[in-house]
Amino acid sequence: MKSDTHNPDNSLHQxxxxxxxxxxxxxxxxxxxxxxxxxDTTTDAVAAIELVRKNQYAAIITDQMMPTLSGLELLAQVKxxxxxxxxxxxxxxxxxxxxxxxxxxxxxxxxxxxxxxREELLVTVRNAVQRYELIMRNAVLQATSLxxxxxxxxxxxxxxxxxxxxxxxxxxxxxxxxxLAENLTHSVELCLxxxxxxxxxxxTQARRTYAIAMAMADSLKLGTEDRHVLEYSALLHDIGLVxxxxxxxxxxxxxxxxxxxxxxxxxxxxxxxxxxxVRFMHHLEPVGRLIRSHHxxxxxxxxxxxxxxxxxxQLGRLLAVxxxxxxxxxxxxxxxxxxxxxxxxxxxxxxxxxxLRCQPKAAVPRKEREVLLSELEPGMVVARGIYTxxxxxxxPEGQSLTDASIEKMKNHHRISPISQTLLVYC
Numbered sequence: 386m387k388s389d390t391h392n393p394d395n396s397l398h399q400x401x402x403x404x405x406x407x408x409x410x411x412x413x414x415x416x417x418x419x420x421x422x423x424x425d426t427t428t429d430a431v432a433a434i435e436l437v438r439k440n441q442y443a444a445i446i447t448d449q450m451m452p453t454l455s456g457l458e459l460l461a462q463v464k465x466x467x468x469x470x471x472x473x474x475x476x477x478x479x480x481x482x483x484x485x486x487x488x489x490x491x492x493x494x495x496x497x498x499x500x501x502x503r504e505e506l507l508v509t510v511r512n513a514v515q516r517y518e519l520i521m522r523n524a525v526l527q528a529t530s531l532x533x534x535x536x537x538x539x540x541x542x543x544x545x546x547x548x549x550x551x552x553x554x555x556x557x558x559x560x561x562x563x564x565l566a567e568n569l570t571h572s573v574e575l576c577l578x579x580x581x582x583x584x585x586x587x588x589t590q591a592r593r594t595y596a597i598a599m600a601m602a603d604s605l606k607l608g609t610e611d612r613h614v615l616e617y618s619a620l621l622h623d624i625g626l627v628x629x630x631x632x633x634x635x636x637x638x639x640x641x642x643x644x645x646x647x648x649x650x651x652x653x654x655x656x657x658x659x660x661x662x663v664r665f666m667h668h669l670e671p672v673g674r675l676i677r678s679h680h681x682x683x684x685x686x687x688x689x690x691x692x693x694x695x696x697x698x699q700l701g702r703l704l705a706v707x708x709x710x711x712x713x714x715x716x717x718x719x720x721x722x723x724x725x726x727x728x729x730x731x732x733x734x735x736x737x738x739x740x741l742r743c744q745p746k747a748a749v750p751r752k753e754r755e756v757l758l759s760e761l762e763p764g765m766v767v768a769r770g771i772y773t774x775x776x777x778x779x780x781p782e783g784q785s786l787t788d789a790s791i792e793k794m795k796n797h798h799r800i801s802p803i804s805q806t807l808l809v810y811c
Contacts, residue, residue, distance in 0.1 A: 398514060399440065402426045403433040403447040403459065404475070413446065413506075420507060422514075430454035437463050442470045443517040444510060446497075449476035460492055469520050471513035475499060485650045494628070508630055516628050519579060523665030526575070573617055576624050576662070583627050584634055585769065585806050589753045593711035594704075595619040600747035601703050601739055615700050617663075618675040622708060625659030625676070635755065638712070653688040656680055679704045682731045694733075702733035706740045714754060714811060717744075752811035758798055761791045761807070768808040774801050 400422050402413045410426045417424050425440065427433050430453045437445065445463055449456035460472045472492065477499035494516065495509050581588030598619035602612045626634055629651055637644060637652050644652065660673035678692065678701035685693030687705075697705075706724055709732070713720035721741060728737040753768040763786055771780040771794065779794055780786070786809075794803065 399423045399425070399442050400510070400514075401433060401436055401440075401442045401445045403430060403445070403451070403456075404428065405448065405451045409448065416503060416506065417510065420510075422510070430459045433459060434462055434466070437466050437470075442467060444471040444473060444513040446473045446475060446510070449474055457492060464492060469517060469524075471495075471517050473497060473509060473513060475501070481647060485647060512628065512630060515583070519627060519662070520665070522575070523662060527665045573620055576621055579627060580624060584631050585808055586638075586753055586755055587623050587626060587634075589750060589768075589808075590708075590712045591620050591623060592750050593752070594622060594707050596747045596749040597707040597711055597740065597744065598704060600743035601707065604739060604743050611700060614671045614675060615703065617669060617672045618679070618700070618704055619707060621663055621672065622659065622676050622679045622704065623655065624662050625655035625657065627662075628658050629655060638714070653680070657689050674698065675701050675704060679708055681705065683733050684730045686731070697733075702736045703739065706732050706736045710740060710744065711749070714752070753808045754811050756807050756809055758795065758803065758807060761786055761794070761809075763787050763791065765809040768810045769806075771803065771807065772805060773797065774804060779803075 398421065400417055402410060402417070402424060403426075404410050404413070405428045407428060410428065414424045414426050425436055425442075427436060430447070430451050433445075433447070445460065445467075447456040447459050451459070454462075456474045456476065460474065463470065463472060471494045474493045474496045475498075476496060494513060497506060497509060577588060577591060580591060595616065598615050602615055607615065633644075633648055633651065636648070656677045656679060660677040663669045663673045663676060675698060677689065678697050681687035681690065681692040681697045681701060682705070683694055683697070683702070685691050709724055710720050713723065715723060721744065724732060724737055724740065728734045751768070756765075765786045767780050767782055767784050767786065770778055770782045772778055779797060780790055784790070797803065
């Protein structure tokens, strides 16, 4: 067994690799070390369990075929010891049904097929570490919220005992309630920023969904609690996609029919992962249930639970049409026509009628889409300013591209590659 010294200052980047073939361990260890990760390795599954008991890992990577325990058996035990560690299975003999079942049950996060591509491996590990870091940050937010709730509970007890000091105590209570609301707002903003950073188009789609959802809430005169649930659900409905590779999100949005079985299974898990992530924020359990339902369909053809009609929460039926409109790449009118034609099948007819009534009144941000530098064409309008690697503005937001401006960017890219995501208005 080989084990590197654990560095507590870099614990979020500590990775354990398990494989009974020494040559595979060496290859994985050197590949991951070059990317800056701290790596522990072992050829013994039993020894791996002891390492997991002693050290905290962001990701655990294991081969499936090993003499003492299979990879899935090892990861099932790892899940009990370190449930937040991201679990990745490497296999040469792929039983797709077994792997998908393991993903659905939460046993593993991803699987990698031997022989792997280096870039695919690194992207998978990078996403695995990002998922772990997000869980850790949300745990900190949850602890902060719980601490604030304890303070609020103590203050309420003090108010009962000190009625004579009501004015002063009420002022303090209002201040703490405001702090709780601000803390929740900051938590939601943090999640939205994570989505924006991970895949910028998700942030735009969330804000478009929010604008439609709030117009619906105004029209229905929703109560404060329902309004907040719909508001936060609209902003965070796609938070579960931070656990999905960016190229797969793009493929799903642009060519959903081209997804393979395993890819579709990963995509269809994002409402479940979204529900799990928002549970880390206090008082957002109803939001989590709504996020889980936003891809359910009125005729029962949706996912992840196959709910139909009244089985879907009312606010979930509203959110479904808001998401369908906000995330469509078609024109506004074509998007509305698409949804209208699916009224009674995919969508609740009442929710569709409400959308058609509210859409003209909603201040919905313009649609954006991600493009490659090679896909830029004259007439496209830049949705986000384009900068050099040194932060110098090349093309400002809102500028219409010309042949000259496109050539300028391509010339600069040849000298100093432009690494940022390019977004244009649809």
